[in-house]
Amino acid sequence: MNEFVDLQLNHLGDDDRGTARHKTSRRAQDELEINERTSQLSAIKTILDSVSDNFFGLDKEGRFIYFNEHAAEQMRTLGRDPDALLGRVSWEEFPDMPNKEDVMRVLSDRVVIVDELYYAPLEEWVENRMYPSKDGGLVTFQRYITQRKRTEEELRKTQAELAHVTRVSTLGELTASIAHEVNQPLGAIVTNGHACLRLLSHNNPEIKEVREAVECMIADGIRASEVIKRIRHLLKKSKGGKSSYSINDIIREVLALTAAELNKNGVNVRTELTQGLPCVIADRVQIQQVVLNLILNSKEAMSGIGWQPRELRIRSEQAEPGVLVTVTDTGVGILPKNREHVFDPFVTSKEGGLGLGLSISRTIIESHVGRLWTTPGHKGKGTTFQFTLPTSENL
Amino acid sequence: MIAKAPTQLVFVIDDDASIRDAISRLLHAIGLTVRTFGSAREFLQHRLPDIPACLVLDVRLPGLSGLDLQREMVERGIHVPVIFITGHGDIPMSVQAMKAGAVEFLTKPFRDQDLLDAVRSGIQRDRKGRKERAEIAKLREDLGQLTSRERQVMSLVVAGFLNKQIALRLGASEKTIKIHRGRVMQKMRADSLADLVKMSQKLGIDINHTWNC
Numbered sequence: 001m002n003e004f005v006d007l008q009l010n011h012l013g014d015d016d017r018g019t020a021r022h023k024t025s026r027r028a029q030d031e032l033e034i035n036e037r038t039s040q041l042s043a044i045k046t047i048l049d050s051v052s053d054n055f056f057g058l059d060k061e062g063r064f065i066y067f068n069e070h071a072a073e074q075m076r077t078l079g080r081d082p083d084a085l086l087g088r089v090s091w092e093e094f095p096d097m098p099n100k101e102d103v104m105r106v107l108s109d110r111v112v113i114v115d116e117l118y119y120a121p122l123e124e125w126v127e128n129r130m131y132p133s134k135d136g137g138l139v140t141f142q143r144y145i146t147q148r149k150r151t152e153e154e155l156r157k158t159q160a161e162l163a164h165v166t167r168v169s170t171l172g173e174l175t176a177s178i179a180h181e182v183n184q185p186l187g188a189i190v191t192n193g194h195a196c197l198r199l200l201s202h203n204n205p206e207i208k209e210v211r212e213a214v215e216c217m218i219a220d221g222i223r224a225s226e227v228i229k230r231i232r233h234l235l236k237k238s239k240g241g242k243s244s245y246s247i248n249d250i251i252r253e254v255l256a257l258t259a260a261e262l263n264k265n266g267v268n269v270r271t272e273l274t275q276g277l278p279c280v281i282a283d284r285v286q287i288q289q290v291v292l293n294l295i296l297n298s299k300e301a302m303s304g305i306g307w308q309p310r311e312l313r314i315r316s317e318q319a320e321p322g323v324l325v326t327v328t329d330t331g332v333g334i335l336p337k338n339r340e341h342v343f344d345p346f347v348t349s350k351e352g353g354l355g356l357g358l359s360i361s362r363t364i365i366e367s368h369v370g371r372l373w374t375t376p377g378h379k380g381k382g383t384t385f386q387f388t389l390p391t392s393e394n395l
Numbered sequence: 396m397i398a399k400a401p402t403q404l405v406f407v408i409d410d411d412a413s414i415r416d417a418i419s420r421l422l423h424a425i426g427l428t429v430r431t432f433g434s435a436r437e438f439l440q441h442r443l444p445d446i447p448a449c450l451v452l453d454v455r456l457p458g459l460s461g462l463d464l465q466r467e468m469v470e471r472g473i474h475v476p477v478i479f480i481t482g483h484g485d486i487p488m489s490v491q492a493m494k495a496g497a498v499e500f501l502t503k504p505f506r507d508q509d510l511l512d513a514v515r516s517g518i519q520r521d522r523k524g525r526k527e528r529a530e531i532a533k534l535r536e537d538l539g540q541l542t543s544r545e546r547q548v549m550s551l552v553v554a555g556f557l558n559k560q561i562a563l564r565l566g567a568s569e570k571t572i573k574i575h576r577g578r579v580m581q582k583m584r585a586d587s588l589a590d591l592v593k594m595s596q597k598l599g600i601d602i603n604h605t606w607n608c
Contacts, residue, residue: 180482184411187503191417194507198424220413
């Protein structure tokens, strides 16, 4: 039996003696009660030892006062004798303890803390639930969560893969427009090159004209490479790292990439990007994917409205908290009964569409601790999509 | 340097300023005068000078597309020959353009010689077209001088009838028909019957119309 329970037993004994009455049968009765308590405590010990989680008790000085059987087993795995550890200060015995600060906070501030950490000597992820105990110490429930972590990581990877695949297929829709975007400056470069040759073949070549042509060629070369750069940005696999970016830059870059496609479809674009917004904490590629998705959905929604004006409005503004991005179109709109289903996977109105765009967009925004939702567009016509993202100021 | 009034013109319509300027520079390098426009609408608002010209037109334009403009020009009686340029060679589109009378359909980036050849033949075609249109206008004016009787005589003459047959048909004397015929030749400034037949062919529609007069 370990010391924690012993202490309790002694304690109980003291208490009983203090309330004892002067009766001859008293002693026998006391013994009976003590036996009863002992068996109760033994039952509790059995229960605690049966729990497959680790259960530790620390006193208010941070000294070990209790291990259940699994916790004791863990100590032995670490090459320590659990009985010898009792009465020792936990963070002195384990200087590499990763959650020392949390433990001290529970002891000093008397708050419940739940943490998840990787404990290298055990090669395991653990979740610690630490509760302040009535005697000024703390009780820790510790559970191994390596398997859950692995599953979560796999899920994250799968989602990232899926996001990448849909991003690639979305870009596929843009291929014709993007090819046009690259071909335009190339066409201008070739024609300017021809013009240069013609100018230079004159008896008195106009050097000024030639220089102008060459300057245009350089500018167009840069323009073509910018398009390629933007595509490569989007095709890159997200590494899952977040950094701070201007939401307006992210929107502008996607707009530059989709300009030709929108133009081809007769869509007018109106941007109302608020200047001086705080930076968002985001995975740039993923947020671009969301913006790209919303823009292409809007374009699609407006392709079937005949001669009515096709207008795409994109606004960015300060929100409480974070920033708010609004994408509004004058397209066919979403039926009220479908509104809550548009974010479900495999729900699509597009022929040949996968129906993953909005569902992935929502997953992305939620993984950024933001929200993505839809409302009817202006005067009930078309659709509005809005999302929020936290900024560096409110994280 | 004194700006000489140009004797021929090339219009360029492309919404992409780089392309527009590059084409303008190339055409300018071989001594052509160029006017550039960013949209079809802008071109339609421009007063076209009365000199031979041709139009280098981008297929894909915002608003009124290149093919739309080609149709619109036909409706408005604008005869400037069109050379289409496009970013991607779309066969049905080029067929449509050529059927509607385009001079050439070039895919960007194009060889400068191809564009210059097309522009030359475009201007050539316009020059010829303008000459023909002027000729027909003159013939129409002459035709307007004829009395309805003279028109009747003219249509029968060019249809190959002899004076005697015409006289019988119109219920007049052969002598009277001879006089009418002389006036027709004079008013139409025709040197011979063959000449008159050629003229009537050019005026084809108008002649048929006079049958019912």
